[in-house]
Amino acid sequence: MFLALTYHSIEYKKSGYTVGLELFRQQMEKLAAFRVGTMHDPICPDIVITFDDGLISSYRFALPILKDYKYKAYFFIPTGLIGNTRHISAAMLQEMARLGMVIGSHGITHKLMTGLTNNRLERELIDSRSELEDIIGEEVTSLSLPGGGYDCRVISIANEAGYKYIFTSEPRLNDIGDRLIGRVTMRQGMTLEKFESIIGGNLCLNRTRYLFLFLIKRFLGDGYGFIRRLLIK
Numbered sequence: 001m002f003l004a005l006t007y008h009s010i011e012y013k014k015s016g017y018t019v020g021l022e023l024f025r026q027q028m029e030k031l032a033a034f035r036v037g038t039m040h041d042p043i044c045p046d047i048v049i050t051f052d053d054g055l056i057s058s059y060r061f062a063l064p065i066l067k068d069y070k071y072k073a074y075f076f077i078p079t080g081l082i083g084n085t086r087h088i089s090a091a092m093l094q095e096m097a098r099l100g101m102v103i104g105s106h107g108i109t110h111k112l113m114t115g116l117t118n119n120r121l122e123r124e125l126i127d128s129r130s131e132l133e134d135i136i137g138e139e140v141t142s143l144s145l146p147g148g149g150y151d152c153r154v155i156s157i158a159n160e161a162g163y164k165y166i167f168t169s170e171p172r173l174n175d176i177g178d179r180l181i182g183r184v185t186m187r188q189g190m191t192l193e194k195f196e197s198i199i200g201g202n203l204c205l206n207r208t209r210y211l212f213l214f215l216i217k218r219f220l221g222d223g224y225g226f227i228r229r230l231l232i233k
């Protein structure tokens with residue numbers, strides 16, 4: 001069994017999905033007792049660290065700390081944003097891949113994939129993958145679903161597009177061999193005590209919150225953004 005964690009940005013200031021730099025360092029320290037790694041390692045990991053959205057803060061602030069602890073992590077990149085002022089550049093991606101970080105796709109435009117036509121969905125999945133492969137010169141087989149949204153059609157097209165591991169936002173423990181991998185999202189309100197409880201396997205609160213968001217999303221469609229923003233404060 002292993003637990004996967006999702007980070008977005010790491011900054012000095014914390015807000016929403018941003019985790020403060022000092023708290024991030026303390027969280028990484030707590031993971032020293034575990035095997036931290038990826039599915040590409042010869043030894044199965046206990047904890048998998050992932051970063052969504054390709055934000056430059058994950059390169060600038062999180063990468064040096066990961067290097068200090070010799071942790072390998074996944075970085076999921078929306079390829080349409082590569083090189084924007086707030087986003088990781090192609091040269092940074094090459095550097096990260098050389099350091100053993102796993103680069104994965106987060107689509108092109110970061111649109112919720114369940115709302116796209118088959119044709120558009122194929123472009124998001126296939127073109128983002130080939131662009132990343134061209135940049136890092138390695139096969140890309142991991143995908144994180146923007147907004148965590150998926151259905152049978154999205155998974156089936158992602159499989160056809162060559163993805164072996166698909167990361168969702170459903171907080172749960174995963175079995176080695178799972179191809180659909182649930183993750184716990186790290187937010188500003190995640191104290192070190194809560195973090196320790198989660199890495200100890202207590203996902204109760206996170207699962208309740210996820211179920212609540214899932215139901216709101218189902219009833220309100222994409223108009224649930226306002227409630228979601230309230231909930232992550």
Ligand SMILES: [Zn+2]
Nearest residue numbers: 052053146147
């Ligand atoms: Zn995202």
